[in-house]
Amino acid sequence: MCATLDLPKSGVVLDTRGVLTPSDFLAALRARGATRLAAVRFRNNRSTVWSLTQRGTVLNVHAAFREAPPGLLDAFATLAAEGGIGSRQSRRAAAAISGWPRLKEAIDDARRAHEGRRTAGQADGPCCATPGQRAYVLALYRYFNHTRFDGRLPSDIPVRLSRRMTSALGHMRPGSDDAGQRRVSEIALNVDLMLEGNGAERADTLLHEMAHAADYIESGHRGHGSSWRAWAHRVGCRATTLLDRPVHYRGRRDQAVTRVPPLPPALLEL
Ligand SMILES: [Zn+2]
Structure with missing residues (x-):
């Protein structure tokens, strides 16, 4: 899930085939x-x-x-x-x-992403979220930070939605600030996670990437080793990269996903 298999922007022809479950x-x-x-x-x-x-x-x-x-x-x-x-x-x-x-x-892209990019704030694609979707993911991020991470994550990590991810559901991009301190450049989620029926995978993927963020900030680790697994157990996401649950994908790659999943009003106030 973290593997950041986002395909490079240039030279990729998006086709209209669906993806296989x-x-x-x-x-x-x-x-x-x-x-x-x-x-x-x-x-x-x-x-x-x-x-x-x-x-x-x-x-x-x-x-x-x-x-x-x-x-x-x-x-x-x-x-x-x-x-x-x-x-x-x-x-x-x-x-x-x-x-x-x-x-x-x-594989190359996953390797590059795991090696991290030194430049802070570098993103590899535009955020395709609608304002409603942006408010939704931010509310969910804040809610999980508050309820699962004891507020230990920064409140200002950019969380964006990507429509270019094909094989991944999300990623955490590690970076550093001008002083060389570790910081998280972004968390990105596959926009397909906003589709109906993906609620469990949406929450699990966000927690998975937030666990990467916490692990990276506190230990400098980037993979799925023991320190990441400890976070995963603690915050209640699956401590695995296995994708064996059904995920609904948009039928065509060029289709826009604008759905905003329902969010309990209380979450919007955090
Ligand atoms: Zn991961």
Whole structure:
């Protein structure tokens, strides 16, 4: 979730395909003959491209493959049907998968974001939030800071919504001020989280990124190590990067998401 797999602004042609859920992905592979497969899990980290676990019945794939074209689904089906790499055909499939240009972009971008950017206040994309959405995320941020973090986070971390994220639900961008003190440049959330039905994932993602912010400010750590997990347990978000719950995505990439989820009035007054 933190993996900041935001694709670079230039050179990316946004298409109008939807993105696949784990169950879409599974159904597509089973329809292609990978019938022993029982589950697909999207992983959002820098190291997993794909792996087969639980005796070949669970396929873990990098979340960038949510947008895999049909040819790559064929390749995944070959691997899953075979249970790994044994034949020439499956080796060719594995090479096609790891050579997919979008995967490289996603991994490179995640690495850059994890390394952090020294310049304070640098953002990698515009905020697409409507004024109502901006008020909503700010209210939620303040509420969680107050109720889960004992107010230990700064009140002025920019929280923006991104419509360019494809494989990630959110990220925390670490930075530093002129004096070299650690500060959080921004927290960004995928605008799709504002859609109806995403309430649990919306709250969990914001807490996940706020836990990164607290961990970074207090310890300087940026990953999902023990200090981040301690924050995650403390504030009540899932201490994992596994994306295995259904998330609703907008049907077309160029569609605007303007929905403001309902917020209890009390939160607006914090
Ligand atoms: Zn994370």
